Amino acid sequence: MQSPPQGALSIRGAQLASESPMAPYIVEHFARLEQSRTGAKDGSSYVPLCIAENGLLKSRVMARLHACRLPPSRVLGYDSMVGAISFREALASFMERAFLGRRFAPDQIAVLAGAGTVLENVFYALCDPGEAVLVPTPSYAGFWTDLETRNGLHIVPVHSQSDDDFRLTAASLEEAFLSADRPVKALLFTNPDNPRGSVATRQEIEEILRWADGRQIHVVFDEIYALSVFGEAHFTSAAAIRPALGDRVHIVWAFSKDFGASGLRCGVLVSENEALLAAVNGLAYWGAVSGHTQWLLEQMIADDPWIEHYCADLRLALRSAYESVATALDAAGIPFVPAQAGIFVLCDMRGFLTEPTWDAEAALWRRILEECNVNLTPGSACRIAEPGFMRLCYAAEPLDSVVTAIGRVGDLFG
Structure with a gap:
């Protein structure tokens, strides 16, 4: 045709x-x-x-999913577009133990169809078309698609150099911020890093947060590889740095990498910003996670020994x-x-x-x-x-x- x-x-x-x-x-x-x-x-x-x-x-993940109880009939109907409350309660407990280091309330958690969907919706709510987001490089290539394709945003790379071990500093953030030809509304920072496989230290995260506070911009921490640290480095979540995230710090995670379940399409947002969560809730209808998927994943993450x-x-x-x-x-x-x-x-x-x-x-x-x-x-x-x-x-x-x-x-x- x-x-x-x-x-x-x-x-x-x-x-x-x-x-x-x-x-x-x-x-x-x-x-x-x-x-x-x-x-x-x-x-x-x-x-x-x-x-x-x-x-x-x-095979381990598949075996555990096959062992799940049959889903109740409620998974066939509508539920909260940002995730069933029981699933978000299970996520709050699991993420506290696994990598966040502290508990968030279920209403501070939203689930959508993959980390890319979470990022697209978060930045839709944080930025207006044409505004800029800082992304340190080397970077995950997909961020440009996630932020620019439908949101109409502009990513400003924060370049680092190989002869300095690709080290990100407040000075390089400031240089990129000042060189941007449009308003910079946020920084998207990946830890552990993709593509280098590095892990930021607590001191590096604190430096990033101090700089962002000074510029009064949002920081979205992509912690999608939080459980995939195999070296001597210690992973510290942004949630463990301060007693509260506040309104300008947000965390994204998903089942796609640590559990090898990219096809199940389940990403997670953690935020204390009530307005952002309400905006994401308003967009969630177009990126909701299947009730059946939530049922399976809820049982898996609630199995502490496994x-x-x-x-x-x-x-x-x-x-x-x-x-x-x-x-x-x-x-x-x-x-x-x-x-x-x-x-x-x-x-x-x-x-x-x-x-x-x-x-x-x-x-x-x-x-x-x-x-x-x-x-x-x-x-x-x-x-x-x-x-x-x-x-x-x-x-x-x-x-x-x-x-x-x-x-x-x-x-x-x-």
């Missing part, structure tokens, strides 16, 4: 129809996914190392996988930034560039994709300040496939 002319759509509809908001590496991923296993026998199968999913303990063992085993599994990947990268001659958390490493591919330009990075990414059938996340998507870095996600595919893929890339430059 012939597509309608773009003139039949709104301006924004025509823009979406003509240009996907997804990054090119994601577009390539879905285009190749149908053929992902066709070359398995000759070692040329497509290996996506660009997708930040965690399948390391998938959660305790799962979190311990998750840390062990992540550490083991990371160590195998680090060994494979060393063997392949590919430098990388050491990680403490998450499901990825940031590879330093600058030595393989033909010249230190973004065009050369794009050409290198394309060469790896075409000649190795391996898809990495290019540094440009993470808004890294200098060309040549690429993110490698290692928890979505079987570990032997990941190691084989790293070997392929190494052979390309060997």
Whole structure:
């Protein structure tokens, strides 16, 4: 069937129809996914190392969900659009024990269909179209889609440098704030970090909060990898820094990474700002979580012994996988930034560039994709300040496939 002319759509509809908001590496991923296993026998199968999913303990999570009691009939009907009260009560207890360090009231918690939906709705309520949000880089590539596509916001990168271990400082925040050509309303800070797998110290978080207080802007802490810390670093939630979050500090978490359940679409907002929570409630109808999903997850997080063992085993599994990947990268001659958390490493591919330009990075990414059938996340998507870095996600595919893929890339430059 012939597509309608773009003139039949709104301006924004025509823009979406003509240009996907997804990054090119994601577009390539879905285009190749149908053929992902066709070359398995000759070692040329497509290996996506660009997708930040965690399948390391998938069987454990599935077994626990299968053990849940059958849902009551109430899950077939409408409930609070920001989550059933029993689910939010269970979340308050679980998040206190697991990583927040203190209890929030159920009415200070909202659940929506994934962390991306939470972020989109939160920033819709915090900012007007055209206003700016600071995002430290290297960054998760999806923030640009979450904040700019429908909200019409403008992300101002806060760049850090590799020769300073990508350290974020109040001075760099201030520089980005002053250089913005529009009002800056908020800072979006990820801890643990994606794509570096680093963990911010308590002192670093306190510095960020002091700076934001001075500028009177909101800080949204994305703590989606809070339970995925496997190194020696200690994770400190923003909730543990002060006796109260106040009206300008908010926390986002989801089941997608720590529990490898991105397909269940359940993100969580924690805030003490009653007006923000009311605004999110007004938007939640378009991003509510299935009642059946809430029922399953509620039972899972209320099972304290299972959660305790799962979190311990998750840390062990992540550490083991990371160590195998680090060994494979060393063997392949590919430098990388050491990680403490998450499901990825940031590879330093600058030595393989033909010249230190973004065009050369794009050409290198394309060469790896075409000649190795391996898809990495290019540094440009993470808004890294200098060309040549690429993110490698290692928890979505079987570990032997990941190691084989790293070997392929190494052979390309060997």
